Amino acid sequence: xxxxxxxxxxxxxxxxxxxxxxxxxxxxxxxxxxxxxxxxxxxxxxxxxxxxxxxxxxxxxxxxxxxxxxxxxxxxxxxxxxxxxxxxxxxxxxxxxxxxxxxxxxxxxxxxxxxxxxxxxxxxxxxxxxxxxxxxxxxxxxxxxxxxxxxxxxxxxxxxxxxxxxxxxxxxxxxxxxxxxxxxxxxxxxxxxxxxxxxxxxxxxxxxxxxxxxxxxxxxxxxxxxxxxxxxxxxxxxxxxxxxxxxxxxxxxxxxxxxxxxxxxxxxxxxxxxxxxxxxxx
Amino acid sequence: xxxxxxxxxxxxxxxxxxxxxxxxxxxxxxxxxxxxxxxxxxxxxxxxxxxxxxxxxxxxxxxxxxxxxxxxxxxxxxxxxxxxxxxxxxxxxxxxxxxxxxxxxxxxxxxxxxxxxxxxxxxxxxxxxxxxxxxxxxxxxxxxxxxxxxxxxxxxxxxxxxxxxxxxxxxxxxxxxxxxxxxxxxxxxxxxxxxxxxxxxxxxxxxxxxxxxxxxxxxxxxxxxxxxxxxxxxxxxxxxxxxxxxxxxxxxxxxxxxxxxxxxxxxxxxxxxxxxxxxxxx
Numbered sequence: 001x002x003x004x005x006x007x008x009x010x011x012x013x014x015x016x017x018x019x020x021x022x023x024x025x026x027x028x029x030x031x032x033x034x035x036x037x038x039x040x041x042x043x044x045x046x047x048x049x050x051x052x053x054x055x056x057x058x059x060x061x062x063x064x065x066x067x068x069x070x071x072x073x074x075x076x077x078x079x080x081x082x083x084x085x086x087x088x089x090x091x092x093x094x095x096x097x098x099x100x101x102x103x104x105x106x107x108x109x110x111x112x113x114x115x116x117x118x119x120x121x122x123x124x125x126x127x128x129x130x131x132x133x134x135x136x137x138x139x140x141x142x143x144x145x146x147x148x149x150x151x152x153x154x155x156x157x158x159x160x161x162x163x164x165x166x167x168x169x170x171x172x173x174x175x176x177x178x179x180x181x182x183x184x185x186x187x188x189x190x191x192x193x194x195x196x197x198x199x200x201x202x203x204x205x206x207x208x209x210x211x212x213x214x215x216x217x218x219x220x221x222x223x224x225x226x227x228x229x230x231x232x233x234x235x236x237x238x239x240x241x242x243x244x245x246x247x248x249x250x251x252x253x254x255x256x257x258x259x260x261x262x263x264x265x266x267x268x269x270x271x272x273x274x275x276x277x278x279x280x281x282x
Numbered sequence: 283x284x285x286x287x288x289x290x291x292x293x294x295x296x297x298x299x300x301x302x303x304x305x306x307x308x309x310x311x312x313x314x315x316x317x318x319x320x321x322x323x324x325x326x327x328x329x330x331x332x333x334x335x336x337x338x339x340x341x342x343x344x345x346x347x348x349x350x351x352x353x354x355x356x357x358x359x360x361x362x363x364x365x366x367x368x369x370x371x372x373x374x375x376x377x378x379x380x381x382x383x384x385x386x387x388x389x390x391x392x393x394x395x396x397x398x399x400x401x402x403x404x405x406x407x408x409x410x411x412x413x414x415x416x417x418x419x420x421x422x423x424x425x426x427x428x429x430x431x432x433x434x435x436x437x438x439x440x441x442x443x444x445x446x447x448x449x450x451x452x453x454x455x456x457x458x459x460x461x462x463x464x465x466x467x468x469x470x471x472x473x474x475x476x477x478x479x480x481x482x483x484x485x486x487x488x489x490x491x492x493x494x495x496x497x498x499x500x501x502x503x504x505x506x507x508x509x510x511x512x513x514x515x516x517x518x519x520x521x522x523x524x525x526x527x528x529x530x531x532x533x534x535x536x537x538x539x540x541x542x543x544x545x546x547x548x549x550x551x552x553x554x555x556x557x558x559x560x561x562x563x564x
Contacts, residue, residue, distance in 0.1 A: 008448060022302075106392045106412070106439075106446035113387055130388070131447070138448040157388075164388035165413070166290060166420040 001080055002054075002088045008099070008139045011092050015053070015140065023050035027142035027169075029133060032056040033073040033187040034082040037177045041146040042086035044174055053140050054083050055092040057099065062128030073187055092140065099135060107131050108165070110157050116251040117153045117264050118275060121241060126157050133158055137169055145169050150176040150184050152264055152277040156251055176276070178204065184276045196269045199235045203267045206231040207278045210245070210263045214280050219257045221245045232267065241266035241273070248279060283362055284336075284370045290381070290421045293374050297335070297422065305332035309424035309451075311415060314338040315355040315469040316364040319459045323428040324368035326456055335422050336365050337374040339381065344410030355469055374422065381417060389413050390447070392439050398533040399435045399546050400557065403523060408439050415440055419451055427451050432458040432466050434546055434559040438533055458558070460486065466558045473554045481517045482556060485549045488513040489560045492527070492545045496562055501539045503527045514549065523548035523555070530561060 005011045018025060026049030028041045045052045056079055063069035076093070083091050108130040113119070119126050137145065147155045159171050177185045182204035183197075192200055210228035218224055225243055232238050243265040246253050254261060257280075264277035287293045300307060308331030310323045327334045338361055345351035358375070365373050390412040395401070401408050419427065429437045441453050459467045464486035465479075474482055492510035500506055507525055514520050525547040528535050536543060539562075546559035 012450070020302075020304075102445070104446050105394045106390060106443045108388060108390055108447070110388045135446075135448045138450060141450065161388045163384070164386050164417075165390070166417045168294070168420060168423065 002083050002091050004080070004091045004093050006092075006094055006098060008094065011053075011090070011139060014090060015051075018051050019141065024143040025049060025051045025053060025140065027136065027140045027145045028052070028054045028088075029136050029145065029147075030054060030056055030079075031058045031072065032079045033075050034079045035185050035187060037148050037150060037185045039082060039086055040177050041148060041174050042083065042088060044172060045144070045146050046087045048144060048172070049142075051090070052086075052088045053090045053092055053142065054088045055094075055136055055140070057092075057094055057132070057136075059099075059128060059132040060096060061100075061104065061132055062125050064122050064124050073190075092136075099132070104131070108134050108161060110160060110164075113153070113157045113160060113251050116246060116253065117242060117244060118266060119153060121266070126153065129154055130157055130161050134161065134165070134167070137167055142169055144172050146172050146174055148176060149173050149279070150186070150276065152262055152279075153251060156249060160249070182208070184274075186274065188272055188274065191272045192269060196237060196272065199237065200269055200274060202232050202235050202238065203265060203274055203276050204278075206243070207263050207265060207276055210243075211278050211280050214257050214261070214263075221253075221255050221257065224257070224263075228263075237270045239268040241268060284365045284373050286362070286373045286375050288374075288376055288380060290376065293335075293372070293421060296372060297333075300333050301423065306425045307331060307333045307335060307422065309418065309422045309427045310334070310336045310370075311418050311427065311429075312336060312338055312361075313340045313354065314361045315357050316361045317467050317469060319430050319432060319467045321364060321368055322459050323430060323456050324365065324370060326454060327426070327428050328369045330426060330454070331424075333372070334368075334370045335372045335374055335424065336370045337376075337418055337422070339374075339376055339414070339418075341381075341410060341414040342378060343382075343386065343414055344407050346404050346406050355472075374418075381414070386413070390416050390443060392442055392446075395435070395439045395442060395533055398528060398535065399524060399526060400548060401435060403548070408435065411436055412439055412443050416443065416447070416449070419449055424451055426454050428454050428456055430458060431455050431561075432468070432558065434544055434561075435533060438531060442531070464490070466556075468556065470554055470556065474551060478519060478551045478554065481519065482551055484514050484517050484520065485547060485556055485558050486560075488525070489545050489547060489558055492525075493560050493562050496539050496543070496545075503535075503537050503539065506539070506545075510545075519552045521550040523550060 026045035028045050109127045114126040181201040183201045206228045209231050213224045213227050248262040266275045308327035310327050391409045396408040463483040465483045488510045491513050495506045495509050530544040548557045
């Protein structure tokens with residue numbers, strides 16, 4: 001089993017000797033409830049670094065709804081097995097008091113990148129994400145940090161934060177891991193009923209449809225959206241929160257596809273909110 | 283003369299070998315126009331570190347008025363002599379394009395600490411300060427960084443930023459350097475006419491008066507303020523922007539002195555804005 005280090009000071013102490021000896025450090029920040037998507041991050045980190053640190057911390061700052069925070073799955077003993085499996089060296093599992101010993105008064109924010117896609121429906125979420133990720137970067141001081149492309153807006157915001165604030169870390173994006181039927185793997189998938197689970201892949205099919213339409217030469221986003229949404233509309237219990245074609249870095253909606261784009265969507269399936277996205281071109 | 287390094291990448295390269303050899307690095311961030319106040323910072327950094335880096339960068343992000351930015355004094359050759367004098371090893375003098383190669387979309391902000399004192403009169407100023415200081419910390423990765431107590435709100439915001447974001451740096455506060463008549467040294471003092479210069483020490487005398495009143499047992503801030511302001515009121519061309527007694531960490535105004543406080547003020551003298559502060563107890 002990997003060693004579990006709770007406090008920031010202890011972790012820094014452990015990593016100091018590693019860094020001084022010139023060995024590289026890879027960080028995989030997680031909120032636990034580890035699944036195949038996280039495994040892909042951990043395995044990439046294992047391949048590319050001498051030392052792998054996984055953090056497990058359910059960050060209250062990024063939950064805009066209290067009940068979401070309270071019901072978020074906590075599966076530490078299973079998570080440690082996954083970390084062990086993937087060759088993680090150190091697991092950083094701080095308490096809330098470890099990371100927020102006093103009221104947090106300083107925040108990192110990209111208002112420009114947070115106003116689109118998920119950000120418009122989750123006020124304060126990405127401010128909480130950027131702030132805790134920068135804290136983790138400052139505690140671990142990794143050479144590389146790993147983030148899934150499934151959370152495309154999070155990835156874009158963290159990449160821009162690293163660039164804008166000159167953070168000395170390389171961000172490594174890892175492709176979305178999917179079930180055989182195309183559904184992007186997420187801890188929320190377990191909340192679906194059997195019926196909902198059967199419908200869920202429609203989200204990735206609609207994104208795929210949008211990409212096919214673009215691939216066939218259609219540039220008008222209104223047309224692309226209409227054809228993609230037609231894939232979802234007939235399905236019971238679905239409600240599309242957004243389905244957007246945006247600039248892959250700035251996340252601003254485009255009306256005409258004349259360069260690389262990100263096609264991203266959020267869909268409610270009964271009480272469960274699913275997100276997914278595909279970049280074009282690959 | 284110290285070596286001048288313009289680009290962040292070059293500076294990082296130069297500092298990598300120093301850090302790897304275990305030698306300590308002290309950073310003094312400045313906007314140039316160096317005076318005796320900066321000398322005190324540089325000398326402290328020289329005493330406490332193996333390598334001293336001074337940065338000289340007039341940061342557009344922290345100017346809320348364009349004409350302020352344009353008229354800010356730029357005296358690079360004199361500044362380099364001061365750095366040489368004080369034993370600075372490396373001067374980091376980036377251009378605006380070096381530090382902001384793309385539009386800055388990510389900011390560091392403490393809204394809670396920015397709403398008091400100077401912050402309420404300079405919207406966006408401390409967001410610009412915190413953001414550029416964090417960039418400099420990330421580029422230089424110093425062991426220690428030096429800030430003057432004269433800019434008390436800046437110091438409080440940076441200290442809290444370092445704590446809240448787990449930035450691996452020790453902030454060293456340096457006492458305000460004063461002229462023999464008590465006037466806090468500032469590059470703005472040079473903008474005063476002879477008449478105004480004769481009046482200027484009234485600001486530090488008023489602060490001193492507030493401290494004396496506190497020292498004599500008065501706890502009511504309304505009374506303390508009244509007696510301190512009476513020192514300034516008779517003086518020609520003065521206009522007090524604020525004169526506050528606040529919590530030294532949170533900067534919130536207090537009504538009753540029953541613990542440590544910061545007494546801070548800003549005063550216009552004709553067209554020149556002066557600031558000063560004293561902590562109680564020392």
